[in-house]
Amino acid sequence: MRISILIALAAAALPSVATAQGTTSRESVRCSLNDGPERTCVFADQALPSGGHRMTFTGTGIRVTFIGRANSGWWSGQINGKAAMGYERNRGNVVFSTNDLGTRFAWWYPKSAHGSY
Numbered sequence: 063m064r065i066s067i068l069i070a071l072a073a074a075a076l077p078s079v080a081t082a083q084g085t086t087s088r089e090s091v092r093c094s095l096n097d098g099p100e101r102t103c104v105f106a107d108q109a110l111p112s113g114g115h116r117m118t119f120t121g122t123g124i125r126v127t128f129i130g131r132a133n134s135g136w137w138s139g140q141i142n143g144k145a146a147m148g149y150e151r152n153r154g155n156v157v158f159s160t161n162d163l164g165t166r167f168a169w170w171y172p173k174s175a176h177g178s179y
Contacts, residue, residue, distance in 0.1 A: 093123050093169040105169060114139065119169055126167050128158055141165050 086108040093103040103121035110116060114131040128146065130139015137148035141160050148158035154174030158167045 089171075091169050091171055092175070093119050093121060093124060093126075093167065095126065096166050103169065119167070126165075128167075128169070154163060 069082045086106055088104060091103055091105040092100050093105075094100050100137045101124065103119040103124055103133075106118045106120075108116040108118075110129075112131075113137065114129065117128045119126045119128075126141060128137070128139055128141050128148070130137055131147075132150075135150040136151075137156065137158065140146055141158055142165065143155070144160040144162070144165065146158050146160045146165070148156050150156050151170075152174060155170035156168065
């Protein structure tokens with residue numbers, strides 16, 4: 063009985079530990095770098111303790127990291143260390159650009175391509 067109570071208490075504590083350290087999810091998405099062709103990318107999203115995100119996209123010829131946060135469909139932060147902004151075309155379809163417009167990056171879930179909801 064005591065052991066089952068300890069196990070239950072330990073299990074209840076795990077989600078808060080994972081949240082404090084940041085959780086990471088990985089998914090397959092579509093992406094485009096600098097208005098180039100659409101490709102398959104692996105999207106890793108790490109929730110940060112500050113409430114922001116560290117999103118990494120990797121694919122053939124692509125490695126983009128966005129660190130920042132969202133507010134009402136707009137994103138602010140950095141792409142590969144350069145100041146950047148982004149907006150959500152629709153849920154699951156986001157377009158980013160560095161402030162100097164030197165890097166443009168878009169990602170979307172296959173079912174959330176622009177114009178599809």
